[in-house]
Amino acid sequence: MTTVEIVRLVIGFAGMAIGVFMFWSLPVPGSSSKSKADLPFLSIIIPARNEESRIVPLLQSLKQQRFKSFEILVVDDDSSDGTVAVAQSYGANVLRNDGSGKSSACWYGAEQARGKWLLFLDADTKFDSEDGLSRLLEFYQGKGARGITALQPFHTVERLYEHISVIFNIIVVVGMNLFTIRGSKLKTAGSFGPCILCDRDDYFLSGGHQKIEGAIMDDLALGEAFLEQDLPVRCLGGKGIISLRMYPEGVGSLIEGWCKSFAVGSKSTHPLVMLMVIFWITGSFTTLGALVSSLVEQNPAAIALSGILYVLYAVQTAWFAGRVGNFKKVIFLVYPVWFAFFIGIYLYSFIRVNVFHSVSWKGRKIKV
Structure with missing residues (x-):
């Protein structure tokens, strides 16, 4: 084998090994035997803009919950x-908000809420079982009912183009800094956005969504606001509890959505985590390069090693993806291909944010 082939293989194997450290685990709230009667009244706040076709599964799942002591504020x-x-x-x-944007809607809903705890849900989420809500609430109570507990919903996909999001979904989770081999030793980047549970008093103490109005990544900014008040921010996976289907409207919506968030959100990722992400992505491409080169040169040893590495990288990526969504293994x-989509959309997002200083979302142009 040539020196170049050896270097490619070394980078590939190193990238795969670093991937394990990068995404060590993704815990989810466990079940609890604690009586649901001990849980306080809850206000569920759902900001909604043109969600007619997507909010029904969430509202249906809320009606099916065993825990019933809550109000729903859309x-x-x-x-x-x-x-x-x-x-x-x-x-x-239904509350009519005179403001503009998600943060304004969330703040208005919190002001009108009657619950001791506040649960902010994106309209495209839904609970996956009749005990999903109580599992989340019991976990929060078991951790002292302070600060934020946020879940990243399990991503459900139905059409082929939706698989474009697979690497984004993995890196969104990894980028929170909490799921490496070091666990919670690194400071969290903020909070997951689609499902945020917090105590009402803590919310207003932090300044809530009013403090962060105008932030593109409202979830990260809200988490920072809580951390500034020495309030804990816990982020977990939502598999088996809550799920969502992202961007069912089409490829354009998917690109617009990830463009809105990713280049800005990556700035909150810890440098060590970012370095591991870069190395993991680099390894994925060098692995492909090693395989193609070995096939062209008809080198049996190189074909065997690069083929094994390619399969291992595919298995690892599928393993990571299985933690965050129901992506088809095939x-x-x-x-x-999916890494390439990630790079392309990330670069597009970077240009929109850092050169044109604007992104679009749901018919609105947002300055950044």
């Missing part, structure tokens, strides 16, 4: 579709 953010009528048909209390036979 805060309408200037919707032009049937969001309000759909929410009202499920018994939700797609990882061509895993470099």
